[in-house]
Amino acid sequence: MQTPLRSFNWPHLLLLLALWPYAALTAATGWSADAVLGAGTLGALLWLMLWERRLPQRQQWQAQPAELARDGAFLGINAVADALAGALLMGLAIYWASFLAEPGWAADLPPLLALPLAIALGELGPFALHRLAHRRPWLWRIHELHHRPAKLNAANSVLAHPINVIWNKLARVLPWLLLGFEPQVLLWAALFIQVQGIAVHANIRGSLGALDLLIGSAELHRWHHSVIEGEAQNYGTAIPLWDQVFGSYIRRPGKEPALLGLYEPSDDPSAIPAA
Numbered sequence: 154m155q156t157p158l159r160s161f162n163w164p165h166l167l168l169l170l171a172l173w174p175y176a177a178l179t180a181a182t183g184w185s186a187d188a189v190l191g192a193g194t195l196g197a198l199l200w201l202m203l204w205e206r207r208l209p210q211r212q213q214w215q216a217q218p219a220e221l222a223r224d225g226a227f228l229g230i231n232a233v234a235d236a237l238a239g240a241l242l243m244g245l246a247i248y249w250a251s252f253l254a255e256p257g258w259a260a261d262l263p264p265l266l267a268l269p270l271a272i273a274l275g276e277l278g279p280f281a282l283h284r285l286a287h288r289r290p291w292l293w294r295i296h297e298l299h300h301r302p303a304k305l306n307a308a309n310s311v312l313a314h315p316i317n318v319i320w321n322k323l324a325r326v327l328p329w330l331l332l333g334f335e336p337q338v339l340l341w342a343a344l345f346i347q348v349q350g351i352a353v354h355a356n357i358r359g360s361l362g363a364l365d366l367l368i369g370s371a372e373l374h375r376w377h378h379s380v381i382e383g384e385a386q387n388y389g390t391a392i393p394l395w396d397q398v399f400g401s402y403i404r405r406p407g408k409e410p411a412l413l414g415l416y417e418p419s420d421d422p423s424a425i426p427a428a
């Protein structure tokens with residue numbers, strides 16, 4: 154396999170930078186949280202799909218029409234799964250509100266501290282379940298759907314079992330509710346995580362340079378989809394923090410796995426092979 158030329162993944166970086174003016178615009182015009190999340194996610198998906206055509210990491214990873222139809226169906230199915238999880242969380246929030254008289258602890262934090270904290274906490278539960286799903290056959294049966302394609306692109310980032318979507322949302326949002334973050338902080342943490350979930354799967358060449366020590370990148374996440382179990386690390390998507398803390402962070406600038414797709418997980422994965 155030929156190592157691709159090293160370049161900077163600026164469509165990904167521009168997308169993240171655009172979240173700031175998008176926040177200002179939607180706040181000024183009074184958009185609902187659902188509208189901000191929905192339009193932001195779809196806008197990010199379309200932006201990344203556009204750049205996949207112009208700057209593909211691998212030409213053969215481009216989404217074909219039948220795959221786009223499949224991914225579109227999963228986008229719809231998983232929007233329903235996400236809404237079901239949201240309804241369940243709303244019920245829990247109302248139940249808690251009946252005996253939680255004081256605002257939550259996190260509501261007092263300044264936004265510039267609350268936002269990174271909400272992102273880090275929002276990633277911890279899904280990260281732990283994701284690692285477990287690669288080790289427990291009964292969870293792998295649900296999660297493996299996401300690993301079936303032998304290619305990665307923005308469209309197939311949504312290919313996941315609805316139960317997988319529900320457990321991710323519950324694990325992400327329950328700690329947020331318990332700690333009582335401001336709704337605006339949660340909205341931006343959720344949008345960042347959602348946009349990152351698409352961007353790290355995008356078939357766009359280049360890296361984020363040293364930034365991927367702080368935020369997730371496609372170059373990092375491709376290792377997670379390797380067919381070699383020891384390489385299939387980097388369980389986090391939005392940020393690599395928990396991989397760095399728990400020893401599953403792989404960073405090999407300019408390199409990528411030879412093959413993507415399914416593998417047969419063992420209970421005791423082998424050590425991470427040398428680069």
Ligand SMILES: [Zn+2]
Nearest residue numbers: 283287296377
């Ligand atoms: Zn996985």
